[in-house]
Amino acid sequence: MQRRRAVSRKQNRRVHALITLIFCIAVFILVCAGCFLLVKTDGTITNKPNQSQGDSSSAAPDGADSTTDGDSQQEQPTMTEEEQRIADATATASANCTKDAPQVVDPALWDERGKALMEQLAADEFYQSEGLKYSAKDGCPYMIAVNRAASTVTVLALDDEGNYTKPYMAMVCSGGADTPLGFFATPVNYDWRLLAGPSYGQYATRIWDSYLFHTVPYY
Incomplete structure (x- = not known):
């Protein structure tokens, strides 16, 4: 008697598992069919406006198209002074991000102003007290000048007199108020x-x- 009950329970479990499997397969098929119909519907909807726009644009006169383009250009929001400054700085930085130094149109003027600036700084009492020197140092082809007021960093190369006065490259950089001076590896x-x-x-x-x-x- 007990053996018959065990066999009956085992058969019931198999039938239950088979029904569950069939149910899962049916749900999976329904989900796939729904996704397929949804994708097909989206593609049909997105294609219709493009076709209507193409028909309307082809039927519209040339003058109407030019007027629409002009209106869209006028509707573009104007950038603020701060946004324009950031955009210009970003464009300049992107143009200078190469393996070569930027081509200077007036190198003589750059060298003259760089030399005058370094002489002015060297004559300042504060920089004299800090021991600022811009003469050549062995193994150091460049000197980095940090302008904390303007938030810029300028790389200076050696001039004909062996001093770091020739501007080589500059970048916008936020320097701390207590940035120490000296040579650091x-x-x-x-x-x-x-x-x-x-x-x-x-x-x-x-x-x-x-x-x-x-x-x-x-x-």
Whole structure:
């Protein structure tokens, strides 16, 4: 008697499992069919406006199209002075992000102003007290000048007299109010990575006291 009950229970379990499997397959088929109909409906809806727009534009006269284009250009919001400045700076930075230094149209004027600026800074009492020197140092082809008031960093190269006065490249950079002066190496170098176009850069850092110096030499 007990054996018959066990066999009956086993058969009931198989029937129940088979019914569950059939139900799952049916639900899966319904879901797939619904997705297919939904995608097909979306494609039909999105195609209709394009066709209607193409018909209306082809039927419209040339003068109407030009008037519409002019109205759309006039409706574009004008950028604020701050947004325009950021857009110009971004465009300039993108143009200068190459392996070569930007081509200077008037290098003599740049060199003259760079020399005058460094002479002015060297004569200032504050920089004299800080021990500012811009004469050549062995193993250092460039000098980095941080303008905290203008939030700019200028890379100066050596001139014919062996002083760092020739502007080589400049960038917008937020410098801290207590940025120390001096020469600092960056011993921690990461892998070279592609920046933009044919230019590759390597991120380098140096922790000195409570400061983190970081730079990205590139070629």
